[in-house]
Amino acid sequence: MAAMEGAMPTNARYGRVLLKISGEALMGNREYGLDPEIVDRVAGEVKSVVGMGVQVCLVIGGGNIFRGVSGAATGMERATADYMGMLATVINALAMQSALERRGVQTRVQSAIPMASVCEPYIRRRAVRHMEKGRVVIFGAGTGNPFFTTDTAAALRASEMGCDALLKGTKVDGVYSADPNKDPSAQRFESLTHLEVLAKDLQVMDASAISLARENKIPILVFSIHTAGAFAEVMAGRGKFTIITEEG
Numbered sequence: 001m002a003a004m005e006g007a008m009p010t011n012a013r014y015g016r017v018l019l020k021i022s023g024e025a026l027m028g029n030r031e032y033g034l035d036p037e038i039v040d041r042v043a044g045e046v047k048s049v050v051g052m053g054v055q056v057c058l059v060i061g062g063g064n065i066f067r068g069v070s071g072a073a074t075g076m077e078r079a080t081a082d083y084m085g086m087l088a089t090v091i092n093a094l095a096m097q098s099a100l101e102r103r104g105v106q107t108r109v110q111s112a113i114p115m116a117s118v119c120e121p122y123i124r125r126r127a128v129r130h131m132e133k134g135r136v137v138i139f140g141a142g143t144g145n146p147f148f149t150t151d152t153a154a155a156l157r158a159s160e161m162g163c164d165a166l167l168k169g170t171k172v173d174g175v176y177s178a179d180p181n182k183d184p185s186a187q188r189f190e191s192l193t194h195l196e197v198l199a200k201d202l203q204v205m206d207a208s209a210i211s212l213a214r215e216n217k218i219p220i221l222v223f224s225i226h227t228a229g230a231f232a233e234v235m236a237g238r239g240k241f242t243i244i245t246e247e248g
């Protein structure tokens with residue numbers, strides 16, 4: 001378990017985690033973009049977990065601004081649309097950086113697409129060092145490659161950072177037998193194996209992200225980022241979440 005320099009995690013089940021936040025979850029009731037109150041509240045949740053002595057890194061989706069598939073549906077070249085989606089994730093990363101720093105949390109944004117005057121480029125060892133120093137690292141621009149998603153970027157960065165767990169903070173409180181927003185009779189799972197998620201084709205996270213987490217033996221915890229205090233509760237093994245592990 002990774003521990004922050006000079007601090008031991010208290011109450012936390014994991015020493016270093018990656019939190020993936022869906023872009024749409026930061027939109028609130030708006031149709032597009034960011035709700036500053038929600039961004040601020042989520043920053044508060046992250047601060048609480050940093051306060052537990054946990055090393056935290058973040059990947060934020062871009063679905064509140066732009067998704068490549070939507071651009072492609074209007075006739076745009078898919079790769080170009082995907083680059084627009086990746087740029088959207090950098091906007092969200094900068095908004096979260098600002099919210100965290102207003103709360104006194106030290107951060108660094110690293111982008112998979114270099115943009116020298118805006119943030120650091122992604123450098124794996126440098127990101128690890130930032131976390132060891134207690135800084136929250138926010139990874140922008142996904143994997144840097146079109147045809148991927150930020151779920152896969154989250155599993156990739158969690159693997160590269162040697163994270164003990166990958167948490168997905170989204171609009172639903174766990175993994176269901178079907179999309180609960182579309183099927184009110186969907187049943188919620190307490191635990192699953194990575195293979196079960198793949199075999200049942202549960203769409204809460206991309207199959208490539210699940211496979212990568214499975215290969216690297218990283219547990220995935222899915223919870224609602226809208227429940228106040230949920231991130232810290234999940235880190236302490238309490239509250240409502242679905243855990244996906246090798247054993248289930």
Ligand SMILES: Nc1ncnc2c1ncn2[C@@H]1O[C@H](COP(=O)(O)OP(=O)(O)OP(=O)(O)O)[C@@H](O)[C@H]1O
Pocket residue numbers: 021022023024025060061062063064150151170171172174175176177178179180181202203204205
């Ligand atoms: N079996 C399932 N269990 C739970 N949620 C599911 C399931 N199938 C589909 N979903 C949907 O997946 C969503 C979670 O992914 P979400 O779209 O929020 O994140 P994302 O695509 O990674 O982020 P972004 O909004 O940035 O594109 C939930 O809101 C839910 O509606």
Ligand SMILES: O=c1ccn([C@@H]2O[C@H](COP(=O)(O)O)[C@@H](O)[C@H]2O)c(=O)[nH]1
Pocket residue numbers: 023060061062063066067068069081082083084085086088089141142143144145146147148149150151153
């Ligand atoms: O590695 C990546 C990550 C993302 N994209 C593009 O960005 C958008 C937004 O990401 P979400 O995961 O949907 O929130 C995505 O639709 C892709 O178009 C990418 O190309 N590569």
